Amino acid sequence: MGIGVNNHDKIGKIYFPPLRNMYDKITPPTTGEKVTFNNGEPIVPNNPIIPFIRGDGTGIDLWPATEKVLDAAIAASYGDQRKISWFKVYAGDEACELYGTYQYLPEDTTTAIREYGVAIKGPLTTPIGGGIRSLNVALRQIHDLYACVRPCKYYTGTPSPHKTPEKLDVIIYRENTEDIYLGIEWRQGTEIAEKLINFLNTELIPATPEHGKKQIRLDSGIGIKPISKTGSQRLVRRAIYQALRLPKNKQMVTLVHKGNIMKYTEGAFRDWGYELATTEFRNECITERESWILGNKEKNPDLSIEDNAKMIDPGYDSLTPEKKAEISQEVEGVLNTIWETHGNGKWKEKIMVNDRIADSIFQQIQTRPDEYSILATMNLNGDYLSDAAAAMVGGLGMGPGANIGDECAIFEATHGTAPKHAGLDRVNPGSLILSGVMMLEYMGWQEAADLIKKGLSGAIANQEVTYDLARLMEPPVEPLKCSEFADAIIKHFND
Numbered sequence: 001m002g003i004g005v006n007n008h009d010k011i012g013k014i015y016f017p018p019l020r021n022m023y024d025k026i027t028p029p030t031t032g033e034k035v036t037f038n039n040g041e042p043i044v045p046n047n048p049i050i051p052f053i054r055g056d057g058t059g060i061d062l063w064p065a066t067e068k069v070l071d072a073a074i075a076a077s078y079g080d081q082r083k084i085s086w087f088k089v090y091a092g093d094e095a096c097e098l099y100g101t102y103q104y105l106p107e108d109t110t111t112a113i114r115e116y117g118v119a120i121k122g123p124l125t126t127p128i129g130g131g132i133r134s135l136n137v138a139l140r141q142i143h144d145l146y147a148c149v150r151p152c153k154y155y156t157g158t159p160s161p162h163k164t165p166e167k168l169d170v171i172i173y174r175e176n177t178e179d180i181y182l183g184i185e186w187r188q189g190t191e192i193a194e195k196l197i198n199f200l201n202t203e204l205i206p207a208t209p210e211h212g213k214k215q216i217r218l219d220s221g222i223g224i225k226p227i228s229k230t231g232s233q234r235l236v237r238r239a240i241y242q243a244l245r246l247p248k249n250k251q252m253v254t255l256v257h258k259g260n261i262m263k264y265t266e267g268a269f270r271d272w273g274y275e276l277a278t279t280e281f282r283n284e285c286i287t288e289r290e291s292w293i294l295g296n297k298e299k300n301p302d303l304s305i306e307d308n309a310k311m312i313d314p315g316y317d318s319l320t321p322e323k324k325a326e327i328s329q330e331v332e333g334v335l336n337t338i339w340e341t342h343g344n345g346k347w348k349e350k351i352m353v354n355d356r357i358a359d360s361i362f363q364q365i366q367t368r369p370d371e372y373s374i375l376a377t378m379n380l381n382g383d384y385l386s387d388a389a390a391a392m393v394g395g396l397g398m399g400p401g402a403n404i405g406d407e408c409a410i411f412e413a414t415h416g417t418a419p420k421h422a423g424l425d426r427v428n429p430g431s432l433i434l435s436g437v438m439m440l441e442y443m444g445w446q447e448a449a450d451l452i453k454k455g456l457s458g459a460i461a462n463q464e465v466t467y468d469l470a471r472l473m474e475p476p477v478e479p480l481k482c483s484e485f486a487d488a489i490i491k492h493f494n495d
């Protein structure tokens, strides 16, 4: 029987074959059980086996600090009733040391993560220009971890370059498997790049009237940006489910895109997001434009369709007759279909779904942070936006994250390997520790998660922080080491 094939014993209990000898160079812990999944939700035993990847660069500092804090919080919360059995697996430089040159992501590692379902990792290096493609991205794609979830929340006392960082409380839901991260690109000057450019210039572009006489320069590198309806909608679906779990005043999902420029990829992401919200979640959602239409009618029940259309589209009078008719139809359609269910203010109880153009959202989260809650993005926009939002609440040292699929999840910080700080025991482990907090919450171990948040808040409030936060404090304070910060968090469990 192969790995992952379930069997049932005589009393119907699920039986998994022993896995220990299925690996080449690693051995799972002798105690502990697997996390399993049911309809995308994890079923977590009291003693789960959790694979971890230490990571390159600062991973060497971050992982021990994180493991210590997680174990201490679990022990303090549950005594010996609950415990994680950590299972060390390898990727990046450490993997090459054990498995041999260029063995950056051994099969042992991907098998273990698939088998045990929930894993946590430190950062992994990706060279720029040439060399291997990202191991981080590979792990997400191999395990189909399609939602990258990155909360950006302020902890009181954290120094920030922003005047009102406490107003930012957003969760970025970033599509995690496609967009340019699929990595389909061709280097400038290669035979295939030239062939592709010639094919585009001589056949496909001339056959597409909207492209006119455009031509691609022959000395270009070429990359492909696929955005699928499937990938977009499953991401937005997760974002909407998350919104449903939030308090009413945070039930907002903003679709972030650059659809004015990339109409059939980024623009389509927006359209598919709205389509999902207004079909699958029709009863739970209201779009921003629908709210304007209903609101106008509520304020003035005698308002004509045309006057309502003028109010939702300020440039209405200068539009073509066809466009005017389209907007009037939109108004009429909304009033006919959802007035009963969403009108008379009922829409105020629904999840607000709106959209913002990507460049604008970068300034909006700074100028109007409290107007946003969940930001649903494609892969590249979410990558940029998550670093920018983390900066507002104290920097990358405070930026946690999770990569979530339907049958697997890997938790990791937003930042990378920060090579200049590696091995110095100085970086902020808050990001990986908070990723561990997300993991505990995902597992349903809320008490341990809350204890760590309490300890972290206590350490920060007491100005016991690593260099990144210490240098921003006024006046600057003497920084703790990475390992000392972990100890400070544990100490403040008892505050």
Ligand SMILES: NC(=O)C1=CN([C@@H]2O[C@H](COP(=O)(O)OP(=O)(O)OC[C@H]3O[C@@H](n4cnc5c(N)ncnc54)[C@H](OP(=O)(O)O)[C@@H]3O)[C@@H](O)[C@H]2O)C=CC1
Pocket (backbone or CB within 6 Å): 058, 122, 123, 124, 125, 126, 127, 136, 395, 396, 397, 412, 413, 414, 415, 416, 417, 418, 419, 420, 427, 428, 429, 431, 468
């Ligand atoms: N998921 C992953 O594993 C990721 C991997 N990477 C990879 O990491 C490598 C390095 O990328 P780079 O662009 O330097 O970005 P990094 O995120 O690694 O570091 C950039 C800067 O962010 C700050 N920083 C990062 N981590 C921390 C921390 N824990 N505590 C405090 N400050 C922190 C430091 O700023 P300062 O020096 O100013 O204090 C650091 O120099 C690349 O190979 C990249 O591909 C990048 C992102 C994600």
Ligand SMILES: O=C(O)CCC(=O)C(=O)O
Pocket (backbone or CB within 6 Å): 124, 125, 126, 134, 135, 136, 137, 383, 414, 416
């Ligand atoms: O994989 C990498 O090296 C970078 C990925 C990244 O920046 C991210 O996922 O935030």
Ligand SMILES: [Mg+2]
Pocket (backbone or CB within 6 Å): 383, 384, 387, 414
């Ligand atoms: Mg990034």
